[in-house]
Amino acid sequence: VQAIAYIALGSNLGDSRRTVLRAMERLQELSGQPLVKSSLLETTPVDCPPGSPNFVNAAVGLVPRAGETPESLLAKLQQLEREFGRTAKKILNEARPLDLDLIAFGNETRATPELTLPHLRAHLRRFVLEPLAEIAPNLVLAGQGSSVVELLRQLTSGEVVRRLQ
Ligand code: AMP
Numbered sequence: 001v002q003a004i005a006y007i008a009l010g011s012n013l014g015d016s017r018r019t020v021l022r023a024m025e026r027l028q029e030l031s032g033q034p035l036v037k038s039s040l041l042e043t044t045p046v047d048c049p050p051g052s053p054n055f056v057n058a059a060v061g062l063v064p065r066a067g068e069t070p071e072s073l074l075a076k077l078q079q080l081e082r083e084f085g086r087t088a089k090k091i092l093n094e095a096r097p098l099d100l101d102l103i104a105f106g107n108e109t110r111a112t113p114e115l116t117l118p119h120l121r122a123h124l125r126r127f128v129l130e131p132l133a134e135i136a137p138n139l140v141l142a143g144q145g146s147s148v149v150e151l152l153r154q155l156t157s158g159e160v161v162r163r164l165q
Helices: 016-028 070-083 126-135 148-154
Strands: 005-011 041-043 055-062 099-105 160-163
Touching (some): 005 016, 005 070, 005 126, 016 070, 055 126, 099 126, 126 148, 126 160
Antiparallel strands (some): 005 055, 005 099, 041 055, 041 160
16 A cells, blocks of 8 residues: 655735645645545634734645655645745744645655654544544544544634634
């Protein structure tokens, strides 16, 4: 079985729906197989400055190409964020045209500031788990005892506003 990398997409600046769809097209180029895509969700901001716009969130699964590592994939995700107009952040969790988080890369684990795998807060966030549950309901993130759907069921917060497509 080929390892799958799961990526969470978010945007709350500009034409977010279009940005997320275009970012998915770019992510397809990094995958050896057709991308597995969730629908787009509109969600309310979590841990963001007051007055932050709603987000459009989604998740995709890709099959990394030969030789790709978590580090090389993260570098490509950060390059894409910049391409979509992301600048160095001044305020924590300020509005951004595109945020790409590497949620998991097969069963790889990392624990550095540059890269934590699985992503540190993924299992606590509805805006990550909800789209992830559409494409990988039975995925168990390394270090978690429960699958994505089970984690989702345990959540009490309710950020998801509606499904966009
Ligand atoms: P953010 O503002 O959420 O995009 O945070 C990006 C920072 O988190 C970068 O400095 C990354 O090096 C770091 N980071 C650590 N683990 C991850 C991960 N799994 N996916 C994306 N960024 C990560």
